[in-house]
Amino acid sequence: MSTKTFFGHPSGLATLFFTEMWERFSYYGMRALLILFMTTPAIYGGLEFDDVTSGAIYGLYTMGVYLFALPGGWLADHIIGLKKSVWYGGIIITIGHFTMAVPGVVALFTGADHSGGVTALDTYSFYLGLVFIVIGTGMLKPNVSSIVGELYGGAEDKDSAKRDAGFSIFYMGINIGAFLAPLVCSYLAEEINWHLGFGAAGLGMLIGLIQYRATASNLDGVGDAPVYETPEAQAKAAKTANIAKIVGGVVVLIFALFFFGVISIDAVSIANASKYIISTAAVLFFGYVLFLGGLNTEEKKKVGVIGLLLIFSALFWSGFEQAGSTLNLFAERFTDRTMFGWEIPAGMFQSINSMFIIIFAPIFGAMWVWLAQRNMEPSSPLKFAFGLILLGVGFMVMYFAAKIAASGDLAAPTWLIFTYLFHTFGELSLSPVGLSLVTKLSPQRFAGQMMGMWFLSVAMGNLFAGLISGSLSGGTEDALASMPSQYMLIVYTTVGAGILLLLISKPVRKLMGNVH
Numbered sequence: 406m407s408t409k410t411f412f413g414h415p416s417g418l419a420t421l422f423f424t425e426m427w428e429r430f431s432y433y434g435m436r437a438l439l440i441l442f443m444t445t446p447a448i449y450g451g452l453e454f455d456d457v458t459s460g461a462i463y464g465l466y467t468m469g470v471y472l473f474a475l476p477g478g479w480l481a482d483h484i485i486g487l488k489k490s491v492w493y494g495g496i497i498i499t500i501g502h503f504t505m506a507v508p509g510v511v512a513l514f515t516g517a518d519h520s521g522g523v524t525a526l527d528t529y530s531f532y533l534g535l536v537f538i539v540i541g542t543g544m545l546k547p548n549v550s551s552i553v554g555e556l557y558g559g560a561e562d563k564d565s566a567k568r569d570a571g572f573s574i575f576y577m578g579i580n581i582g583a584f585l586a587p588l589v590c591s592y593l594a595e596e597i598n599w600h601l602g603f604g605a606a607g608l609g610m611l612i613g614l615i616q617y618r619a620t621a622s623n624l625d626g627v628g629d630a631p632v633y634e635t636p637e638a639q640a641k642a643a644k645t646a647n648i649a650k651i652v653g654g655v656v657v658l659i660f661a662l663f664f665f666g667v668i669s670i671d672a673v674s675i676a677n678a679s680k681y682i683i684s685t686a687a688v689l690f691f692g693y694v695l696f697l698g699g700l701n702t703e704e705k706k707k708v709g710v711i712g713l714l715l716i717f718s719a720l721f722w723s724g725f726e727q728a729g730s731t732l733n734l735f736a737e738r739f740t741d742r743t744m745f746g747w748e749i750p751a752g753m754f755q756s757i758n759s760m761f762i763i764i765f766a767p768i769f770g771a772m773w774v775w776l777a778q779r780n781m782e783p784s785s786p787l788k789f790a791f792g793l794i795l796l797g798v799g800f801m802v803m804y805f806a807a808k809i810a811a812s813g814d815l816a817a818p819t820w821l822i823f824t825y826l827f828h829t830f831g832e833l834s835l836s837p838v839g840l841s842l843v844t845k846l847s848p849q850r851f852a853g854q855m856m857g858m859w860f861l862s863v864a865m866g867n868l869f870a871g872l873i874s875g876s877l878s879g880g881t882e883d884a885l886a887s888m889p890s891q892y893m894l895i896v897y898t899t900v901g902a903g904i905l906l907l908l909i910s911k912p913v914r915k916l917m918g919n920v921h
Contacts, residue, residue: 414571415556417623420616425549426578427613428495431502432470432542433759434586434606436729437752438594439463440874441737447519450599452527456734456884457875461672463730464871466535468679471864473543475857476652478551480544484646486630487548487555488621494544495614501537502607504530509600534603547860548628550575555627573770577763582609584759591752602752676872683865687715687858700848706916707846711855713913715862717789717906718839722866723873724796724899725828728758730874732821735803738879739810740818754821761829769833785842785917786910792835793903799827800895807889810879845920 410416443459445451454462481490507530511517519527553575557568586609594602633639691712695705736742737751776782783791806820839859847855877892879885906913 414567414574415623416620417556417627418553418571418574420620420623421549421553421556422575422578424491424495424613424617425575426582427609427616428498428542428545428549429579429582430586430589430609431498431606431613432538432586433583433755434590434609435502435505435538435603436467437587437591437733437755438599438602439466440730440733441751442594442599444734444878444880445599447523450519452523452531456878456880458672460730460871460874460878461676462535462871463874464676464868465672465679466539467726467729467867467871468864469539470542470546471860471867473539474547474860475543477543477545478547478853478857480649481548481551483631483642484649487552487628488624489630490544490548491552491628492614492617494541494546494548495610495617497537497541498545499541499607499610499614501534501539501541502603502610503534504537505534506600506604506607509598509604512600552624552628576766580759580762580766584756584763587752587755591750591755595750595752676868680865680868680872683861683868687861687865690854690858694848694851694854698848698851703918704848707918707920708848708851708855710913710916711843711846711858714786714789714839714842715858717793717902718835718859718862719865719869720899720902721789721793721796721831721835722863723869724800724866724895725832726867726870727874727877728825728828729755730871731877732803732824734874734878734880735806735810735816736818736821739806739816740821741815742818749818754818754825757822757825758829758832761826762833765829766833769830784910784914785838785920786906786913788834788838790903790906790910792831792838793899793906795827795831795834797896797898797900797903799824799831800892800899802827804889804892804896807879807892811885811889842920846917 440459440463441451443452443454443462444456445453447453477490477494481487485493508524508527511526553572554568557571586606590602590605593605594600631642633642691708694700694708698708700708733751733755736754740751740754742749742751773782802820802824806816806824809816809820840856843855843859844852873895876884877888879888
C-alpha cells in the first residue's frame with residue numbers, strides 16, 4: 406500500500422473519493438433525467454410513456470440498483486476481488502450511459518427527428534442502457550465502500566475515530582457528485598438534447614475510471630481477489646465461478662429474448678409482482694434465521710428488532726425516493742421555474758437534497774455528540790421515528806403546493822425547497838442510524854446477510870416510490886384534482902408510522918439489550 410497520505414489518511418482514499426464522486430455524478434445525473442425523459446412527448450425527443458408505466462420503470466430501475474448490490478458484493482468476495490469489481494462495474498456503467506446516448510448520436514449524423522414517434526432504437530437503447538447501469542452499479546457501489554474499510558485495516562482496526570473520519574470524507578465525495586450532476590446533466594438534456602445529458606453522465610463515469618486506473622498504485626495491498634491455498638478450496642472456488650457464469654448467462658439470455666422481441670415487458674405487472682416476491686423472500690429469510698438459525702434468546706430479540714425497523718425503513722424510502730419521480734414531475738409541470746427570464750431545468754432541483762446534506766450532515770453529527778455528552782441522545786428507534794415524522798412534514802408542505810397546482814396556478818419553487826429540507830433532516834435522522842444499527846444488532850454469522858436485508862428494504866422502498874408516483878404525478882385532470890388528497894394520505898401514513906414507533910420505542914429498546 407502507498408505510504409503517501411491524503412489529508413492525513415491513506416492515499417487510496419483520494420482514489421476512492423474521486424471514483425465514487427464521479428460514479429455518483431453519473432448515477433444522479435441520469436436519475437434526474439429518467440422520469441422526465443420517459444414522460445416527455447416524442448416530438449420533443451422523449452419516449453412518451455404514460456405516468457404509470459414511467460413510474461413503474463423508474464421503480465424497477467432504482468430497486469435493481471440496490472438488489473444487484475447483493476450479488477455484486479458476493480462476486481467480489483468470492484471470485485474477482487473488490488478492486489476488479491469496481492473497475493469492471495465502472496466500465497459497464499459507462500457503457501450503459503453511452504448506450505442511452507446512442508439515438509442522439511444517430512440523429513446527429515442522419516438528421517433524423519421524432520416526427521414519426523418513438524423508434525425501436527429509442528426504446529431498446531434505453532432499456533439496454535438501464536440494464537447495464539444496474540449491473541455495473543451493483544458491482545461498483547458496495548465494493549468501493551468496502552475498500553475504504555480495508556484502507557484502515559479491516560473490521561479489527563482499533564482506530565475507529567480515524568476510520569469514521571475517512572468515511573466522512575468519502576461520503577462528502579458522494580454528495581459533491583450528486584450535487585453537481587443534476588446541474589450539468591439537466592441543463593444539457595433539457596436545454597439541448599436528452600441524449601447529450603445521458604452522454605454527460607457517461608463521461609463523468611469515464612473520468613472516474615481514468616483516475617481510478619491512473620492512481621491504482623494507491624490501492625496496492627487492498628481489495629485483491631481472494632486467494633485459495635488448498636486444492637479443496639480452489640475446486641470449490643472454481644465451482645462457484647461456474648455457477649456465477651451460468652446465472653449470468655441466464656440473465657443475458659432473458660434480456661436477449663426481450664431485445665429481439667421474443668418476449669415483451671409489462672413494467673407495471675413486473676413491478677407489482679416484484680413487491681410480493683421481495684416481501685415473501687424477506688419474511689422467509691427472517692423466519693429461517695429466527696427459528697432455524699441456531700440463535701439464543703438475546704440474538705432472536707435483536708433480529709426481531711432488525712426485522713421491525715426494516716419495515717419502517719422501507720416505508721421511509723418509499724416516500725423519500727419520490728424525489729426523482731413524483732417531485733421531479735411536480736417541478737417540471739407545476740412549479741414556476743422562471744428566474745430572471747430563464748426557465749430553470751426541472752432536473753436541477755434534484756441537487757437540493759445533496760446541497761442540504763453537505764450543509765447539515767456535520768451539524769447533525771455534532772448535535773448527536775453534544776446530546777450524548779449530556780446523556781440526552783435519543784435512542785435509535787426514536788431517531789427512526791423522527792425521520793419518518795420529518796418525512797411526513799415535508800409531504801405536508803407538498804400538500805399545500807399541490808393545492809396551488811390543483812387550482813390552476815404554478816407553485817413557487819420554495820415549496821419544493823422546503824420539502825427537500827425536511828426530507829434531508831429525515832434522512833440524516835434515519836439513514837446513518839439504520840446502517841449502524843444493523844451492524845450492531847446482527848448475529849456475527851448473519852452480519853453480511855442482515856446488511857443485505859437493509860439494502861433489500863431500500864430496494865423495496867424505491868420500488869414503491871415508483872409505483873406511487875403514477876398516482877401522484879397529476880398527469881391527467883382527475884389525477885391533478887386528487888393530488889392534494891394523495892399527498893395528505895402520505896402524510897397520515899408516514900407521520901402515523903413515526904408516532905407508532907415513538908409509542909413502542911421503549912419495548913423495542915428493551916429488546917435491543919445493551920445496543921443503543
